[in-house]
Structures are given as C-alpha cells and as structure tokens.
Amino acid sequence: MREVYFIKQNKEKWLGIEQVIQGKMKKNPDDLSSLYINLTNDLAFAQTYYPKSNTTVYLNHLASQIFQKIYKTKRVEQNRILYFFKTEVPMLVFQYRRYLMYAFLFFILFTMMGVLSAIYDKDILTVTIPNGESYVNETISNIKKGNAVAVYQQGSTWGSTIGIIFNNIGVGAKLYLYGIFGGVGTLFALLSNSMMLGSFQYFFYDYGALKDSARGIWLHGVFEIFAMVVEAMCGLILGASILFPRTLSRFNSFKNGFKDSFKIFLSTIPFTICAGIIEGYITRHALKMPLLLNVIIIFGSLAVIGFYYFIYPSIVNKKLNNHINDAVL
Structure with missing residues (x-):
C-alpha cells in the first residue's frame, strides 16, 4: 500500500x-x-x-x-502520590527535557554574569541581594571572625526552617508563574537569582572564604538551586505553550502547558522543603562537622536530585517504549 x-x-x-x-x-x-x-x-x-x-x-x-x-x-488512586512521583512526573520531564536543558544553560550563563559583575564591581552584591549593604558588612565581619556561615546560625531552628521553606517556595512560584509573560518573566527572575548566586560566591572567593562558604551554602544549596532551575524550566514550558500553540488553539495549548508544567513544579516542593530543613537544622553546624560529612551530604543530594530529573525520566520512557514494542510485536 x-x-x-x-x-x-x-x-x-x-x-x-x-x-x-x-x-x-x-x-x-x-x-x-x-x-x-x-x-x-x-x-x-x-x-x-x-x-x-x-x-x-x-x-x-x-x-x-x-x-x-x-x-x-x-487503579492508581490507592497509590496516587507514588504514581505521581514515580511515573507521571518523570514522563513529563522526559517529554519536556529540552526545556530543562535550556533552563540550565540560562542558569549557567546568568551565574557567570554574576561572577563577572562581581569581579569588575565590588559593590554589586549590595544591589543584587535584599538589604545588601548590611548583609555584606555582617558577612565580612563574620569572615574576619573565622565563621563565614554565621548568618545561618541566627534564630531558632524550627522558626528559620519554616521561614526559609516559605520564602523558597515563593521564589520558585515566581520563577514558574512569570512564564505566563511568554517566558520572559521567568528568564528575568532566573537572571536575578543566578546573578545573586554568582556574585555571592565570588564575594567569598575574594575574601578567601570560598571553601568555608561552600561547606555551608551547598549543604542546602544543591536541592534549593537545582529546584530553582527546574521551576524555571516549568516557566519556560508555560511561556512556550502560549507563544507556540502549534496545531492547537492558543487557549488549549496554554491549558495543556499549564497542566503539565504545574505537575513538574509540584515535584520540586519536596526538594525545596528538604533544602529548608537542611538550612535550618544542619547548615548552622557546617564548619563544626567533619569535612567528609559535608561532602557526603552535598554530593549525595546532587546524586538524588540529578538522578530524578536527568536519568530516571529516560529509564521510565524506555520502559514505556518497551511496553509499546511488546504490544506491537
């Protein structure tokens, strides 16, 4: 035929x-x-x-x-949450994997911009973070005292944890929902946060405290920053659904894009909560714990979240294709 x-x-x-x-x-x-x-x-x-x-x-x-x-x-209702994280989200991440790549490329670019800005303008950090001048002065004082992460030791553990979690969820929601402006809003929010990170890390390097800051900041930062990039991915999906409806009406394309991206966004919440708990309870002890323990927590966190968003979706997709091929054969 x-x-x-x-x-x-x-x-x-x-x-x-x-x-x-x-x-x-x-x-x-x-x-x-x-x-x-x-x-x-x-x-x-x-x-x-x-x-x-x-x-x-x-x-x-x-x-x-x-x-x-x-x-x-x-009948997945009895294990709906398990199904959501084990199958549904990974399938969506694989489907939209190029947006995850775009988000990471923009994140790296914007972070490098933050580093370069800090190299050529020592006062950039006072502009890129809230209450920048007082925060910088306090951190410089802490570095001179030999405790670069002293700022994370303030307040109660549970109070800090709750405040951090809600703040980070708010940042993630902005990264995602600003995608409604064709993805431009998401990129602007990612630019702001990434430049803050880049300039902040160079600030510690400039004062000879990069190692100590890394031991503390990246304990919680792996989950927090990686989740931020995934949330930016969701915003880009949302923006693309509006700009590029393909064969669908723009409204139906947006509806599908919102449904899919929102599910991926929800998958970042547990990681954001974990980041808040680590920051509230563990980061304050970063310089007191053995270096090996710092390394295990940091790279263990990276392995978990990296596997979930980069490797596991391909595994789920491969299983799906095997089922289809078996059905065809």
Whole structure:
C-alpha cells in the first residue's frame, strides 16, 4: 500500500485519538484499550513498510501518548502520590527535557554574569541581594571572625526552617508563574537569582572564604538551586505553550502547558522543603562537622536530585517504549 493512501485511510482515526489524548473526547478504559490495539497495528504496519518515514515517528509518539492515557486509568488512586512521583512526573520531564536543558544553560550563563559583575564591581552584591549593604558588612565581619556561615546560625531552628521553606517556595512560584509573560518573566527572575548566586560566591572567593562558604551554602544549596532551575524550566514550558500553540488553539495549548508544567513544579516542593530543613537544622553546624560529612551530604543530594530529573525520566520512557514494542510485536 502506498504511504499516501495509508495516511488518507487512517487520518480521521488518528485525529480522533489525538482528541482523546488532549481530553477533548472521553473514553472508558475498554475503549482506550481498543484504540491502543488498533493504533499499534497501524504502527506495526508502518514500521514494516515505511520504517524511516515521519508517519512511523508520528504513530510511535501517538502510541506512547495513548499508552500513558491507559496507564493513568488503571487503579492508581490507592497509590496516587507514588504514581505521581514515580511515573507521571518523570514522563513529563522526559517529554519536556529540552526545556530543562535550556533552563540550565540560562542558569549557567546568568551565574557567570554574576561572577563577572562581581569581579569588575565590588559593590554589586549590595544591589543584587535584599538589604545588601548590611548583609555584606555582617558577612565580612563574620569572615574576619573565622565563621563565614554565621548568618545561618541566627534564630531558632524550627522558626528559620519554616521561614526559609516559605520564602523558597515563593521564589520558585515566581520563577514558574512569570512564564505566563511568554517566558520572559521567568528568564528575568532566573537572571536575578543566578546573578545573586554568582556574585555571592565570588564575594567569598575574594575574601578567601570560598571553601568555608561552600561547606555551608551547598549543604542546602544543591536541592534549593537545582529546584530553582527546574521551576524555571516549568516557566519556560508555560511561556512556550502560549507563544507556540502549534496545531492547537492558543487557549488549549496554554491549558495543556499549564497542566503539565504545574505537575513538574509540584515535584520540586519536596526538594525545596528538604533544602529548608537542611538550612535550618544542619547548615548552622557546617564548619563544626567533619569535612567528609559535608561532602557526603552535598554530593549525595546532587546524586538524588540529578538522578530524578536527568536519568530516571529516560529509564521510565524506555520502559514505556518497551511496553509499546511488546504490544506491537
């Protein structure tokens, strides 16, 4: 069968499946299974006769989407939270993985801008952080006393923890929701926070206290900063859904973009809470604990969150594709 005729023969069916995936048409689990079986038959035919065609790529993507739809209709209510973090979020992160890459590239660029700004303007930190002048003076005094992270030892542990958690969630919400301005708002918020980080780290380097600051700041900073970048990713997804609706109406594209990005944003909350707990209870003891313990906490945190957002989504996607291939075969 010629490919053109194959497409013409099945086009309406495939468009109907797209409607189901987008939630415009409701189907019960049995109907979804029938659609999936029918679609995998088309995919098997396309893989046999048009292996390098865009039609095969399209059908494989469609089969992946409808399989996810079926998977969600299974009885996951009893383990809904587990399913959300174990399967749903990783699938979305893999789907939008290029936005995570964009967010990290912008983060690195903006952080380097903060470092360069601090090199050429020693007073930049007084501008980039709240209450900059008094904070800088206090930190310089602490460094001279041999306690670069003394600022984290103020206040009660539980009070500091609660305040830090709510503050960081607020920062993350801005990074995400500012994406509604076509992603520009997210980039501006990321620029502000990244330049603050870059200039702050150079400030400690300039005063010969980079090692001590790293032992303290990055105990909680790994979760906090990594989550911030993921939240920026969510803002970019939101902005792209408005700017590039593709075949959907702009409203439906925004609705889908918001639904997907919000789920990813929610996945950062546990990491933000962990960062707040570490900052409130552990960072204040950073210079008193053995260096090896600092290293274990810092790189252990990096391994956990890096695995979850960079490696695990590929594992989940591979399992999904194996299920599809098994169904086709």
